[in-house]
Amino acid sequence: FSLNIMAVGEAGLGKATLINTLFNREILKKEVEVEEEQESSETVSVKIKNTTAEIDEDGVKLKLNVITAPGFGESVNNVNSWKIIVDEINSRFDSFLEAESRINRSTVNDERVHAFLYFIEPTGHSLRALDITLMKQVHEKVNLIPVIAKSDTLTGEEIAEFKQRILEDIKYQGIKTFQPLDFENDEEETVLNTKQILSKFPFAVVGSTKEVETPDGRIVRGRSYPWGVIEVDNEDHNDFIKLRQLLVRNFLEELKEHTANTLYENYRTEKLNR
Amino acid sequence: FSLNIMAVGEAGLGKATLINTLFNREILKKEVEVEEEQESSETVSVKIKNTTAEIDEDGVKLKLNVITAPGFGESVNNVNSWKIIVDEINSRFDSFLEAESRINRSTVNDERVHAFLYFIEPTGHSLRALDITLMKQVHEKVNLIPVIAKSDTLTGEEIAEFKQRILEDIKYQGIKTFQPLDFENDEEETVLNTKQILSKFPFAVVGSTKEVETPDGRIVRGRSYPWGVIEVDNEDHNDFIKLRQLLVRNFLEELKEHTANTLYENYRTEKLNR
């Protein structure tokens, strides 16, 4: 079992923290301090970083690859920051295409991106130009799952308005996000669960691997502020549980199948036709 | 009495809210929704907007001008977004220079920027390339007061680390921020107060004009979350009170004098020498 997740968004949106929270392990280190000199340069180059971890999910061993793009969105001029990301997605399709066409195919390693988490800054307003540019460049190559990062910045009311606005932007821009499709064939309970998950799109998430004590004495994963404790695993506080269900529990197979049967096949057809 | 404040930073950092909170009045409206089409264009133009309000501060009438720059930092390519802001500062110096050299000077209107609030995104990491670029362009023309926006995103520990990192960046980049200077001549209590204010630089602020009820039944200005209520005017929750003291109460005269006697004079000398 393998899972390749790409996590993209500007620095400081809690990407490393969220990945570690999803698998409850220190997989990604907090970003290394940016060089003082590089900070003021107008173009910060985007790098691709691949981090591997062996995860135990309910007794099943999962080989997890997390692909990140430090530097994305950090320049004064970000016009090309999406290219490096698209190149990475394409090169993983190319490796698979090449391996698939060999005579001996017994050890084809699937490194294609199965899920693409895009982190939206919690401005409370609407999507930004770079968000739209990036998502339009990748949505036909990956299962795109936009999330509202650090959603504890927003009140319940602000989250509802922001989600509404984001969905309108996504529709207007023709951006395709991952839709779990085949639930018409499932049992009623699964259909209801899937509908509940979908109703929370785009997920407003909070991440933390720290254990803190709530005012009523429970020990939970969360963030402790002078005015209260936000709990990661509390569905009244944020949509983390829903994201974990989508990504790791209920739709892992569907994400991989959609990548293999549709996204990759479309890429392959288009490439071989050129 | 007049006060001209420029408030700059990317969209959604709570600038409008903070200005309204500082004067407890709806001075700035929440940003008009950005046109759907403009959102995806790669260059969003920066506009300058001037909003005027008559404020009653302890029985003293204050004519407040708030200058904002919607569009700043919103493009994919922000290489020129600071130019419009610098041009605005310069043109206000030029108007004063021109008015000052007229024969009839009885009605010189002081429209020079007395304070420049720069809003830093609460990433928790460090200053970004655009932050540094902008601040270096304006710090010798205005009293620069950087603030950490929406600081309720950060825990107490994260705020301390972030402030430290920002101060290091500011020092390394040679960025000059407003330093209240003449307190050696003041009484001991004022000196202590000024030192306390300075020790909180850069201020980590939260804004809200909404009245909400705390768990222990008090009605306060703040933001109500499922996990607690953050209070704007509570110094254990954020530095808003300190910012208000700096900007509106204790240093209003010093901000204006420093603009008139130093920043403007330097500009004038340099301009007349060309």
Ligand SMILES: Nc1nc2c(ncn2[C@@H]2O[C@H](COP(=O)(O)OP(=O)(O)O)[C@@H](O)[C@H]2O)c(=O)[nH]1
């Ligand atoms: N408010 C808030 N802060 C968070 C959250 N997740 C992470 N952070 C903090 O944000 C900062 C940056 O997190 P990091 O995971 O390094 O972000 P990255 O640069 O996107 O990988 C750290 O101080 C984290 O503790 C969250 O859900 N809410």
Ligand SMILES: Nc1nc2c(ncn2[C@@H]2O[C@H](COP(=O)(O)OP(=O)(O)O)[C@@H](O)[C@H]2O)c(=O)[nH]1
């Ligand atoms: N978490 C948090 N949100 C804030 C704060 N101030 C304003 N907001 C919210 O942030 C969003 C954008 O605020 P606005 O003042 O329009 O930001 P501007 O675009 O910078 O002028 C709104 O939903 C505000 O309610 C704050 O101090 N903390």
